[in-house]
Amino acid sequence: MPALPTFPAYYTLADKLGWWALRAVGVAVLVFLLLPILVIVPLSFSASSFLAYPMPGWSLQWYENLFAAEEWGRAARNSFIVAPAATLIATVLGTLTAVGLARVQFPGKGLLMSLLIAPMVVPIVVVGVACYLFFARIGLSDSYVGLIVVHAALGAPFVVTTVLATLQGFNHNLVRASLSLGASPVETFFRVTLPVIAPGVISGALFAFATSFDEVVVTLFIAGPEQVTLPRQMFTGIRENINPTIAAVATLLTLFTTGLMLVLEWIRGRRL
Secondary structure, eight states, X not given: OOOOOOOOTTOOHHHHXXXXXXXXXXXXXXXXXXXXXXXXXXXXXBSSSSSOSSOSOBOOHHHHHHHHOHHHHHHHHHHHHHHHHHHXXXXXXXXXXXXXHHHOOOTTHHHHHHHHTHHHHSOHHHHHHHHHHHHHHHTOTTSHHHHHHHHHHHXXXXXXXXXXXXXXXXXXXXXXXXXXXXOOXXXXXXXXXXXXXXXXXXXXXXXXXXXXXXXOHHHHHHOOGGGOOXXXXXXXXXXXXXXXXXXHHHHHHHXXXXXXXXXXXXXXXXXX
């Protein structure tokens, strides 16, 4: 059994009760958030054609249907085309932006930061409508390019914020020393700056990838029939013909996203 916490001598009974109450509330909120996921996972192994309890039996037929269906295979392929491409663009642009912002001070820097992180706070429906109206005029709607550009714009703020947080503790004397020893700015970036901020860059890239991989609203506005991603295919399936295949996809996506978060925590642990 885990050891009980040891409280400082100055803790009163009310402090101890508050400590336990705070953790009890935290556990309750966590269970409340995880319960829908825990409920949907067994349904992906149901022998029934409906999402309902009690289940008549156990079966892998919905996973077989998932991997055999052409529409699901096309959606998975599109997701693994769009998300990595958008992540690469968001990571490169976000990292360079964060490094530039950390090095200089200028009037309006706060306003620029607000504009850069706007995709994180603007309602996603507004982003979808605006992108559709703009891309339709320049011929980028119903295209991979338009979808990748929008997903990169949605993921870049995560890279900017995580890299900026990493740069808060960066010793800029290292850059000056490298330049004074004859290294070029590009060489200094790749051999001095980037290794130090790599955990922040990787964390931002993982957030950008997860944002792109799970995004559905903008995809509904921008993507055509050939650019359907997994979240959009799930939305279509729920709207038109719901069956436990949706539960199978949701289970796999949950495992995939959980794996990304575990990698992120491992990176943070190594950083500390």
